[in-house]
Amino acid sequence: DIVMTQSPLSLPVTPGEPASISCRSSQSLLHSNGYSYLDWYLQRPGQSPHLLIYLGSKRASGVPDRFSGSGSGTDFTLKISRVEAEDVGVYYCMQVLQIPLTFGGGTKVEIK
Amino acid sequence: QITLKESGPTLVKPTQTLTLTCTFSGFSLSTGGVGVGWIRQPPGKALEWLALIYWDDDKRYSPSLKSRLTITKDTSKNQVVLTMTNMDPVDTATYYCAHRQLVSGFYWYFDLWGRGTLVTVSS
Numbered sequence: 001d002i003v004m005t006q007s008p009l010s011l012p013v014t015p016g017e018p019a020s021i022s023c024r025s026s027q028s029l030l031h032s033n034g035y036s037y038l039d040w041y042l043q044r045p046g047q048s049p050h051l052l053i054y055l056g057s058k059r060a061s062g063v064p065d066r067f068s069g070s071g072s073g074t075d076f077t078l079k080i081s082r083v084e085a086e087d088v089g090v091y092y093c094m095q096v097l098q099i100p101l102t103f104g105g106g107t108k109v110e111i112k
Numbered sequence: 113q114i115t116l117k118e119s120g121p122t123l124v125k126p127t128q129t130l131t132l133t134c135t136f137s138g139f140s141l142s143t144g145g146v147g148v149g150w151i152r153q154p155p156g157k158a159l160e161w162l163a164l165i166y167w168d169d170d171k172r173y174s175p176s177l178k179s180r181l182t183i184t185k186d187t188s189k190n191q192v193v194l195t196m197t198n199m200d201p202v203d204t205a206t207y208y209c210a211h212r213q214l215v216s217g218f219y220w221y222f223d224l225w226g227r228g229t230l231v232t233v234s235s
Binding site for chain 1: 159160218222223225
């Protein structure tokens with residue numbers, strides 16, 4: 001199985017400031033087609049997860065452009081350019097290159 | 113508009129079989145490029161993928177749980193059913209179903225999730 005490791009575990013942020021979350025995979029997520037098979041999800045408190053980023057860097061429909069994904073191979077980053085109050089919750093990365101699909105342990109973003 | 117809703121028992125006893133139903137609207141599981149998956153989340157813990165079923169009845173399971181899981185679809189009822197045998201207290205979790213969509217002809221993602229249903233395993 002591909003193991004997904006996220007850091008930090010917890011991230012206190014100040015509204016208006018940037019934030020960055022790291023996700024590392026135990027194997028390369030680079031497909032032979034040149035794309036990275038990685039998604040990012042946000043689970044707000046009391047809600048189900050929703051898709052933010054797919055293919056490592058493409059924003060899902062309706063996702064604000066303050067969210068960006070980058071990286072390749074085994075190292076990926078989710079960045080929020082200017083954190084807003086509605087961005088609090090737990091962020092998960094997920095690899096979709098191979099079965100079993102696996103998630104990172106999550107990064108909890110909270111307002112300072 | 114796509115919606116999904118999970119239903120099933122909130123409490124099951126150890127060794128019993130759990131049957132969960134995902135009832136959806138806004139799409140058909142007989143249409144190409146569509147699938148439904150199940151993911152669970154123990155209280156306060158991370159997400160764990162369980163199973164997938166596609167429009168062509170292709171099925172995928174988590175290898176660690178494969179012997180206990182069965183996923184089926186009923187396209188006439190717009191439902192996907194997940195059964196999990198031999199339930200244990202460690203299986204206590206919120207169980208989500210999610211719509212899986214093919215994009216750009218080669219990539220699949222979970223773009224919409226149900227609200228989840230909490231299942232507690234206890235005697």
